[in-house]
Amino acid sequence: MLMLACILHEYAFADSLAFSRNARTNELIQSSLTVKGLAHACLTIHQIPDSLPCNPAFIPLIQKSGLGAALLISNGYSNYESVQSLLGGDLTQETVNRLFGPDRILQIEAGADINFISPYLAGRFIPKSIKGFSAVRNEANPIAEVSLFEESGFAFQSGYQLSESWFVGAQLRTLERKFIRKQFQITELATPQGKDLLKAKEQTAFFVDPAISYIATDFHKLTLSFMLYNLGSAKPVAEEINEPVQAQFGLGISPPLRWGKLQLGLDYRQIAENASDEEHLHLGALYTYGAMNISMGIDKQGASVGIFYLLDKVNAGILYSSTRLLKPDEEFYTQTVYLQVGWQI
């Protein structure tokens, strides 16, 4: 009874049945390997090696223009076709068995993007991105929880240097998404109404994210950032999706090192839905030396460490994240490996 009370108390989409959730995949946030490695503590990181900067105010700091494409996948990619067919409305017995078999936990992230970056304007085109989570519990009367998203869209960033230390910028994001977010009993699928249970909904969203930053030039590049995130709307409105306007803050520093470059960041931003104030804090570090970029991050959702190599026209990276480090005594935990390969000019 006490466990049931705890579960009901912590109810949230795609969390309540799994006990442990992938720490770095969030259905509503697009992020590269390095940003995931930083635990999304990237508001004060001036340049992200494999993506647009999280903070558009840093666009004037870009020294070299470039165009690149990248492909990111997580373990669980073998379910890609099943997820795709479900989102496409192809609900067969085989798909149901594959996705909602006993004790079946599915976590997947797979996507591609094309990034363009210059000292004046940056843009990203996402032709397709699939993120998903589903879990089935209770053998006697199986209950399934599904959260599957397929998105495509654009993001554009521009920034301006007001003075030696002050920077402003803005990001525009447009998204088209197809999603399924539901909790239901497996037996309901057999009913005539069950066919509509897993029918994908569509939504178009448009957001503007203005930002401002201050970089102290004489103290280890101490950086303060502020961004208003999710200013905009999504239509039609879906009760399953909650994207409130957020005020996000970041504090960063870049202590001098004899070898390489280190950037540390502490951000206050909501990544996980229904997150508490503690869960808004994210701490990340990015170390760059030669062709190597090591990202590390920790927050209440979990810890992550990744390595990303970038040389001339080719790049590749691997990231490991786990929820176990923060809760070593818990029976249930999730460990995820992300892989990314890309090409740039």
Add this chain to the structure above:
Amino acid sequence: MKTLLSVFIFLFSLHCSALAATATATATDPDKETLQLQLRQTAGRMSGQKINPSGIQTFGKEKHLFSNWREYSSFMRQQTKMDRENGYSYIISGSLAFVGGIAGAAVANDPLENGVYTVFQTIGVASIGYGAYQLRIGDDERQFFETIHYSRLDARSRFLALQAHEGQRRRREEKDRLIRVVTHGLIAALNFYNGSVQENKSLKTGLYFIGGVNALAALSFTFEF
């Protein structure tokens, strides 16, 4: 078949953009480019002249960044030191990538994970090679400096050679800029056209995006942003 052809056209467009951008590009380290640009900008601010990426321009007579060979020599020694540090950083990080890639490939069971570790090994070896190149050879500027430095020319002749070299570089950069404007402009037009006749919505959008990027590149080279 149509989809495969569309994907091929898209990838080819992306590749052509790459060729256009790198046609006259040389391998440079971003930190070195920043140092050069900062030096030019500082000199420009001090002399009150307009700055552009190709150097300092005045109305009429050409001015040069360095007033004598000794200044240039001091600057190039600093550049060479940075080259050496960068070279070592790429060699060390490349070695780590190579060793890590071999170790990871031996442990990983997933074929895609194995594939990424293989790419790590390739990047590692390439990084070692690039680092060795930076360490021992450097870019065109360093090669010019070493050629003049180890010659028997006197200080005045060396400075005259430097002025001629900088003049030639600015003229080359002007020609390079014109070629890039035309190339990026044509690639933009090609991608816009291919996007307009493409049926697949995702590919259409991708081609328009690449067309837009190239149009922006053509504009930026035209007006020297």
